[in-house]
Amino acid sequence: MGSRRFESRSRRELHREQLVSPLPELGLVASGGPNDPDPEIVLEDGVVVQMDGRSAADFDVIDRFVVAHGLDLDVAAEAMALGDAELARMLVDISVPRAELVRLARGLTPAKLARVIGLLDPVELMLALKKLRARRAPANQAHVTNLKESPALLAADAAEAARRGFAEIETTVGVARYAPLNAIALLVGSQTGRPGVMTQCAVEERRNLELAIRGLVTYAETLSVYGTEPVFVDGDDTPWSKAFLGAAYASRGVKVRFTSGTGSEALMGYAQGLSMLYLEARCLAAVRAAGSQGVQNGSISCVALVLSVPGGTRAILGENVLAAWLDLEVASGNDAIASHSEIRKTAKLMGQFLPGTDFVTSGYSVMPRHDNTFGGGNFDADDIDEWLTVQRDWQVDAGIEPVSEEEVLRVRERAARAIQAVFGELGLPPVTDEEVEAATTGYDSAGMPDRDRAADVEAADELLARGTSGLDIALVLERRGFGEVAEAVLSMQRQRISADYLQTAAVIDTYGLVHSAVNDPNLYTGPGTGYRLEGDRWALLQALPNVVDPAELLGAELDAEPVVVEQREAARSDDAAEVVVAVGPAFADTIRRTIGDLGHREVLEAICDGVREGGAAPRIVRIRRVADVAFIAHDGAQLSGSGIALGIQSKGTAVIHRADLEPLDNLELFGMSPLYTLASYRAMGRNAAGYALGHRVGPVPTELDNFARAKLIVRTTLLHARETQAVRPGAAAVELELAVAIASG
Numbered sequence: 001m002g003s004r005r006f007e008s009r010s011r012r013e014l015h016r017e018q019l020v021s022p023l024p025e026l027g028l029v030a031s032g033g034p035n036d037p038d039p040e041i042v043l044e045d046g047v048v049v050q051m052d053g054r055s056a057a058d059f060d061v062i063d064r065f066v067v068a069h070g071l072d073l074d075v076a077a078e079a080m081a082l083g084d085a086e087l088a089r090m091l092v093d094i095s096v097p098r099a100e101l102v103r104l105a106r107g108l109t110p111a112k113l114a115r116v117i118g119l120l121d122p123v124e125l126m127l128a129l130k131k132l133r134a135r136r137a138p139a140n141q142a143h144v145t146n147l148k149e150s151p152a153l154l155a156a157d158a159a160e161a162a163r164r165g166f167a168e169i170e171t172t173v174g175v176a177r178y179a180p181l182n183a184i185a186l187l188v189g190s191q192t193g194r195p196g197v198m199t200q201c202a203v204e205e206r207r208n209l210e211l212a213i214r215g216l217v218t219y220a221e222t223l224s225v226y227g228t229e230p231v232f233v234d235g236d237d238t239p240w241s242k243a244f245l246g247a248a249y250a251s252r253g254v255k256v257r258f259t260s261g262t263g264s265e266a267l268m269g270y271a272q273g274l275s276m277l278y279l280e281a282r283c284l285a286a287v288r289a290a291g292s293q294g295v296q297n298g299s300i301s302c303v304a305l306v307l308s309v310p311g312g313t314r315a316i317l318g319e320n321v322l323a324a325w326l327d328l329e330v331a332s333g334n335d336a337i338a339s340h341s342e343i344r345k346t347a348k349l350m351g352q353f354l355p356g357t358d359f360v361t362s363g364y365s366v367m368p369r370h371d372n373t374f375g376g377g378n379f380d381a382d383d384i385d386e387w388l389t390v391q392r393d394w395q396v397d398a399g400i401e402p403v404s405e406e407e408v409l410r411v412r413e414r415a416a417r418a419i420q421a422v423f424g425e426l427g428l429p430p431v432t433d434e435e436v437e438a439a440t441t442g443y444d445s446a447g448m449p450d451r452d453r454a455a456d457v458e459a460a461d462e463l464l465a466r467g468t469s470g471l472d473i474a475l476v477l478e479r480r481g482f483g484e485v486a487e488a489v490l491s492m493q494r495q496r497i498s499a500d501y502l503q504t505a506a507v508i509d510t511y512g513l514v515h516s517a518v519n520d521p522n523l524y525t526g527p528g529t530g531y532r533l534e535g536d537r538w539a540l541l542q543a544l545p546n547v548v549d550p551a552e553l554l555g556a557e558l559d560a561e562p563v564v565v566e567q568r569e570a571a572r573s574d575d576a577a578e579v580v581v582a583v584g585p586a587f588a589d590t591i592r593r594t595i596g597d598l599g600h601r602e603v604l605e606a607i608c609d610g611v612r613e614g615g616a617a618p619r620i621v622r623i624r625r626v627a628d629v630a631f632i633a634h635d636g637a638q639l640s641g642s643g644i645a646l647g648i649q650s651k652g653t654a655v656i657h658r659a660d661l662e663p664l665d666n667l668e669l670f671g672m673s674p675l676y677t678l679a680s681y682r683a684m685g686r687n688a689a690g691y692a693l694g695h696r697v698g699p700v701p702t703e704l705d706n707f708a709r710a711k712l713i714v715r716t717t718l719l720h721a722r723e724t725q726a727v728r729p730g731a732a733a734v735e736l737e738l739a740v741a742i743a744s745g
Helices: 004-010 059-071 075-081 085-092 098-105 112-115 122-132 150-164 176-193 205-213 229-234 238-250 274-288 300-306 312-325 344-351 380-392 405-427 431-439 453-465 470-479 483-498 535-541 600-613 629-639 676-694 708-725
Strands: 041-044 049-053 141-142 168-172 198-202 219-224 253-258 294-295 329-331 362-365 564-569 580-581 617-622 644-648 653-660 668-670 733-738
Touching: 041 075, 049 059, 059 229, 059 238, 075 098, 085 098, 085 112, 085 122, 098 122, 098 312, 112 274, 112 312, 122 312, 141 644, 150 168, 150 176, 150 405, 150 431, 168 176, 176 198, 176 205, 176 405, 176 453, 176 483, 198 205, 198 219, 205 219, 205 238, 205 312, 219 238, 238 253, 238 274, 238 676, 253 405, 274 312, 294 453, 300 312, 312 329, 312 344, 344 380, 380 535, 405 431, 405 470, 470 483, 564 617, 580 629, 600 617, 600 644, 600 676, 600 733, 629 644, 629 653, 644 676, 653 676, 668 676
Parallel strands: 141 168, 141 362, 168 198, 219 253, 253 294, 294 329, 580 617, 580 644
Antiparallel strands: 041 049, 564 733, 617 733, 644 653, 653 668
16 A cells, blocks of 8 residues: 555645656756856957857857847956856855946856856845846736736726736737727726836737837837747747847837746757756847847746756746846746746745845736736736735835725726726727726626627727827826826826836836936845835835734723622632632633633633533632743642642633642643634533542543644734733732623613
8 A cells, every 4th residue: 555645745736747857958957958068258359259169150140149239348358257156256245246247247158147147056046136136126017917808807907906016017918909908908007006007018019019109008028039049030030130129119118128038948849958047048148139128037938847847946046147147127037827836836936036126027917817818827816915925024025015905996996987988988899887897896807797809809900090099098088087097198108208217127106207227226235235125115015904903903801791700819628529720810801702712701611510520529710920821720730629720821721730740741731722612621621520530531632723823823922911911920819700690681
């Protein structure tokens, strides 16, 4: 028979995935592959004649592009002469400024870049990333899509995302012809939630550029580059064509970054036997050579492939560090589903979450995963509270803010009404009141009314034909009573004219001010420097909607009906059939219920009934000098004629003790107070009586909840704090009697 524990683990989510050993010839090796070239550069008369194991005659299209536009030959000799280990130490040395590292990176070849990054362990990579991030403060990007292409739901989700602090919002389409309608919904919704949020619609480049020129979107990141020439050829592209397209966007005042990521070449069958990290170094060298301000990388849609090989997560973090070292804005992946395992997904996220990147995700799914047409989403709407809590746990800013339910409903409804007005004014298929209501309060697109999709795509075509622009949208909003949204949309058109947000790692705040590596650079030089989460921002991120004032968790109940009445100072009894029920100093006084929400009167009655059922006589005593349940029970045993006592704290933890035992020894300990019922306490009383009378006693069956501590430790702490506040050092124990219950009504 096999191990049942192995059988149980085999059913865990992790085992839905395939892990493989390295196979370098197919590119299935994360970094440091046996076929990766040794770093080198040879210059003759200022011309590169050899680079990374290839002569100029053998350069492929990527080599030629990088040599022509990406290498600073004035720096190359100096930078390449530095040892790998020396450069690696400089990356984590807080005394070496970022600017110096960026200067040297301009002279390093892809093989050298990959080799140096390969020397850093995960913690060193995180330190390097914290130091190399371009913009001072991290930010985040959201995905907003839905299966029904519902404009009201798109607008509402975009508004919520903006209100939650996302600096960028990206959508895509299931049907390409929906693009203008989805772009408009995102534009209107985002500016309703927070002015200054940038948006994009990920569609074919010609259409994407057209939407950008019309001011319906404000950024793009769909320009993919690859690390081998055959993949470029397969896509009918070259680095030059990508650079030209990037310039086309930028020349029209549209922020643009490229996309790359480890694993794409292996997935497409053209890895040429090279490691994933080395090929990504080639991609990033090409991105910088193309003049892009930034890159979306972090394996992206290939992430599960990279995680299938040893060191894959480390290689993904390494590529993010490489991009930052090359002075690029980094939108660091964490968007596509990395794993079925929640532990593994979160472990992968921490490499970017803790040091912070320019955009911690290149798309957080603010709607449920099944509505995300980008392919799911590593984290989605149901994970928001966990994300916020982890930010609070680590005192880290990962770009998402807590918002009350009331505020979320307000902005969602406002955005859905705004897009309803826009569709009505532009003569598009109407957005109904039913759609607005469903988009405001609903969970996903399954709850949205169906639309006439044929009419929608025809309207989208007609909208493009008539040349509708962002300015038209602003005018419509102004006419229909959405003046604040209209002003925000108009402000985004102004941003395209000023083009300040084309600077590296730019985001726009609520007041229209651009923050980028130019005017708000990351200047981390060790503890106490760079971006630190503190002040108003820290106050905001720790004030989650589910956080309560500890004082509110425990209301004093002194005005309630009394449970016990104090009689006299307790003395030792000579009744050999007696069991003392010793309660804590706050029991049935400033605390009236156990942590399992049982009333103290009912608990005492159950214990005393159990003692009587066992043939003994109960006597209730309050121990005032101490709050520890072991000492409460032991003090009670010293007073008991039988030498047996059952001690109980206010929160419900109980101990059966005997007078001749040491205080921290006992007969039975009942530590799982949240699980106990009145029947449990009755059984404890019976056992205490059995010990008192010398009967053979079987322990009360143990109950266990391994999650009780996590669920209830705060309440436990507060209850015990109140118990200790009631302690009277040196005070003698007192006899108690149950008060006569006053009948209600």
